[in-house]
Amino acid sequence: MLRTIDLRGTTLSSAELLALVPRAVTDVTAALGTAAGLIQDVREQGEHALLDQSERFDRVRPAALRVPAAELAAAEAALADDVRAAIRSAIERVRAASEAQVPPARRTELAPGAVVEQRWQPVARVGLYVPGGKAVYPSSVVMNVVPAQVAGVGSIALCSPPQAAFGGSVHPTVLAAAALLGIDEVYAMGGAGAIGAFAYGVPGIGLEPVSMVTGPGNVFVAAAKRAVQGVVGIDAEAGPTDILVIADAGANADFVAADLVSQAEHDELAASVLVTDSAEFAAAVDARVEARATATAHSERVRTAMTGPQSAIVLVDDLPQAARFANAFGAEHLEIQTSDPDAVLAGIESAGAIFLGPYSPVSLGDYAAGSNHVLPTGGASRFSSGLSASTFLRPQQIVRYEEEGLAGVAPAIAALSAEEDLPAHGEAVTARFA
Structure with missing residues (x-):
């Protein structure tokens, strides 16, 4: 059911990996x-x-x-x-x-009478x-x-x-x-x-x-x-939701298939991607995806998503290569179902939320894990993060300098303001010590 992208035996640049990443056709x-x-x-x-x-x-x-x-x-x-x-x-x-x-x-005290405070408003x-x-x-x-x-x-x-x-x-x-x-x-x-x-x-x-x-x-x-x-x-x-699963031959093929189908249930443009170093495991997962897609309540929607250009099985030489592909993909949801999930995790830079091991499915995060399910999609996890309390906070710097503290940096301010041809900046400081 899922198309195959075979990266075995290749050494690709970041740009080449990005060009191979499966994506939904949305604009x-x-x-x-x-x-x-x-x-x-x-x-x-x-x-x-x-x-x-x-x-x-x-x-x-x-x-x-x-x-x-x-x-x-x-x-x-x-x-x-x-x-x-x-x-x-x-x-x-x-x-x-x-x-x-x-x-x-x-609160950071830089010198006597020189304090910068950081608050989150x-x-x-x-x-x-x-x-x-x-x-x-x-x-x-x-x-x-x-x-x-x-x-x-x-x-x-x-x-x-x-x-x-x-x-x-x-x-x-x-x-x-x-x-x-x-x-x-x-x-x-x-x-x-x-x-x-x-x-x-x-x-x-x-x-x-x-x-x-x-x-x-x-x-x-x-x-x-x-x-x-x-x-x-x-x-x-x-945009449309996505899941990328990194799995090795020791993973449970039916668990992985169930997780891929669960995200395809959202939308016809949902992306479900498996990255594995085992062709035999890939075939087993594809067979279970076929069976689950046939049996699930939203079968037509799942099949459309699974057979779309945004979904695929990606074959790699090893798990480090899998991690490199995952970083290029920038998954909203990244599952790692391998014999040593933490070893793979060490190579991961980009993901909205990461789910480790066979008993941490994405649907856990959707409802009851305690993590947030509002996450960056379409590869945006390469440069942004999911919704959190910090999303609603603005860092504000509060500067508290006394006369002694300002006197200590007055020469530096004068020198820099002169170099930038903004002399009034320096004069705003020297005026206080006239």
Whole structure:
């Protein structure tokens, strides 16, 4: 089922590896014009544009864009006990792991009377996007909200596309998760228009602009985030999900196949990649993928993803070569199922989240590991990281110099300001000692 890329016997440069990396055929740039137009409509027409866009794209016109508090409470009250317990458990685990992501304040004394302090200040207000396409994502509510709360963000708004099955409101399980987290500002809006609404505000519904937008979405959401970046901060331009598994002959072929299929279930553009130094193991995994793809509930979606250009089996000479390929791929989710996972891990530089051993599947991270599942896609882990409490924090330097401290560096300032032909800079210092 999966196509094969055979790298055995080759020595490739970084550029050559990048050229061989399997990718989904998506183009955020191509969607940018459409996204910008939808955002402009929201800026000019406010809630009327959002309602029209909902009718056009979600096939339903919400009765109200802001979800009433009573509806949030009702959704929380109606939540099944097992789902409630699962969400609460996820909240506790993600909160504990997120608390470790908040850097401590630091004070550095460079000389007597010369101190620089470092503090981490949360952004004032965030808009969190929870997708609502082929699946329901209460877990994404947890993954977005909890790190923002841990960071100390004072104002949190959340949106998710309106659902025709629920009269144009947000899916009740998403509402229940928001209510369990104490979020009462929730909007039934989605797509590029929702990102624009967060960035610029919608006075007619009392939606104030945010400082940062986070959360995954489709290509138009990614394009909208690119369009508003600079007006607001963003986490990343999330695209189709991906998984890369490094495995050797000792791994369990059915475990690996199950994990590859689990990510293909998300979307027809999802990428599932196995990298192995064993052709026999590769064949065993491919056979199990075929069987699981046939039997799973979303078989057609899985088959489309698995047979797309973004999915493959990559054969390598050894595990160090596997690690080099993984670094070029820049996986959102990287699993290492080898006899010595830590030895392979030592060679890994790029990955959104890393799962070690046969009992750390990606779906563990999706729900209950305590790690965050909002991660960089499309190779972006080569230069960016997943969502965390630190995403919502800004490092600020506080300078505390007394007369003695300033006098100690005054000659250096004078020399550098003269060299740069900015004499007034030096004079601002020497004036204090005239």
